Amino acid sequence: MDPSRLSRWTRFARKGGIGKCVALQHRVAEQPGDLMFFKNDEITVLMQLSDEDGMYLGYCEGVVGRFAAIYVQFTGKLKTPVIAKRSS
Numbered sequence: 001m002d003p004s005r006l007s008r009w010t011r012f013a014r015k016g017g018i019g020k021c022v023a024l025q026h027r028v029a030e031q032p033g034d035l036m037f038f039k040n041d042e043i044t045v046l047m048q049l050s051d052e053d054g055m056y057l058g059y060c061e062g063v064v065g066r067f068a069a070i071y072v073q074f075t076g077k078l079k080t081p082v083i084a085k086r087s088s
Contacts, residue, residue: 013059035065
């Protein structure tokens with residue numbers, strides 16, 4: 001992920017993203033772009049990547065990456081993301 005994109009996601013995570021979840025087990029990143037976390041880590045949910053396979057983009061311990069919903073417990077209802085266009 002390029003530095004400017006990473007910076008935007010990090011700022012969004014600091015604002016709370018679209019919600020939070022807690023890891024149910026340890027998970028090692030198997031592919032580039034996967035999120036690694038330990039049991040009971042809090043993950044800030046940044047966006048849902050796909051409806052069918054339950055994949056999300058999240059932020060944990062300063063790292064942005066993909067994770068599957070089956071490895072976490074959501075701590076509340078996820079917010080609907082607001083898409084804003086920037087004027088140039």
